[in-house]
Amino acid sequence: MDKYSYEVENMNLWYGEHQALYEINMKIPKNKVTAIIGPSGCGKSTFLKGLNRMVEMVPGVKVAGKIKYNGEDILNPNYHPEELRTKVGMVFQHPNPFPKSIYENVAFGAKIQGIRNKSKLEGLVEKSLKRAAIWDEVKDRLNTSATGLSGGQQQRICIARAIANEPDVILMDEPTSALDPISTLRVEELIQQLKEHYTIIIVTHNMQQASRVSDKTAFFLNGELVEFDDTDRIFSNPGDKRTEDYISGRFG
Numbered sequence: 679m680d681k682y683s684y685e686v687e688n689m690n691l692w693y694g695e696h697q698a699l700y701e702i703n704m705k706i707p708k709n710k711v712t713a714i715i716g717p718s719g720c721g722k723s724t725f726l727k728g729l730n731r732m733v734e735m736v737p738g739v740k741v742a743g744k745i746k747y748n749g750e751d752i753l754n755p756n757y758h759p760e761e762l763r764t765k766v767g768m769v770f771q772h773p774n775p776f777p778k779s780i781y782e783n784v785a786f787g788a789k790i791q792g793i794r795n796k797s798k799l800e801g802l803v804e805k806s807l808k809r810a811a812i813w814d815e816v817k818d819r820l821n822t823s824a825t826g827l828s829g830g831q832q833q834r835i836c837i838a839r840a841i842a843n844e845p846d847v848i849l850m851d852e853p854t855s856a857l858d859p860i861s862t863l864r865v866e867e868l869i870q871q872l873k874e875h876y877t878i879i880i881v882t883h884n885m886q887q888a889s890r891v892s893d894k895t896a897f898f899l900n901g902e903l904v905e906f907d908d909t910d911r912i913f914s915n916p917g918d919k920r921t922e923d924y925i926s927g928r929f930g
């Protein structure tokens with residue numbers, strides 16, 4: 679089995695004329711949490727959305743280099759991106775459950791794939807909600823609307839919805855920035871548990887969060903990957919002066 683979920687080689691990305699990423703090289707290990715940090719506008723979200731090719735929804739985007747996902751270059755014209763839709767899940771900054779019941783939210787992907795067997799769907803919903811650490815809170819109200827839950831609960835429903843597709847990678851774009859401190863803590867604890875089953879890549883503005891939840895940290899600045907190393911090292915003894923300045927709050 680490959681050691682890495684992603685091996686990114688010489689990735690460059692342009693929005694029209696504007697280059698947003700420069701020569702990114704990064705190997706993202708399996709079953710670990712990798713945090714992407716850096717000041718606003720440095721390219722964190724762009725990089726993340728490159729990993730599932732979502733960035734290509736923006737008109738005029740050009741991506742060059744290689745992005746190997748489980749050893750296969752997803753930028754190769756012969757690659758079928760359908761695999762990415764199920765195998766690489768994504769959780770966004772603002773919880774975005776569908777205006778449907780909790781059950782329907784989590785069963786959604788499986789139903790689209792044609793699974794109709796009731797006990798199979800129920801099993802999947804229960805397993806996904808348990809893994810997302812929200813089963814106990816919602817098990818008696820699965821048929822009520824997901825939009826009636828608190829923001830933190832909604833975000834865990836969105837994580838359960840991603841899990842139900844049986845991904846191997848979960849991308850998270852500032853998943854706690856809209857949550858209160860207690861909900862944030864719960865999601866952080868959850869992230870730590872999830873890496874047993876999934877590779878997690880999380881963009882965060884919050885350096886404490888990166889140091890609490892991640893094994894590896896990548897520091898981006900002006901579209902470049904300045905440093906990528908073990909989180910402990912990045913926060914205790916970074917190799918680059920710019921990383922040190924950023925983590926000590928001298929800019930950004």
Ligand SMILES: Nc1ncnc2c1ncn2[C@@H]1O[C@H](COP(=O)(O)OP(=O)(O)OP(=O)(O)O)[C@@H](O)[C@H]1O
Pocket residue numbers: 693696698716717718719720721722723724725736883
């Ligand atoms: N859809 C877009 N069209 C054109 N330029 C874009 C688009 N999205 C981002 N950019 C530009 O690409 C650069 C990187 O943006 P990106 O959103 O990836 O940064 P970020 O580090 O995630 O920022 P933030 O922390 O503020 O979310 C910025 O210069 C931004 O203006």
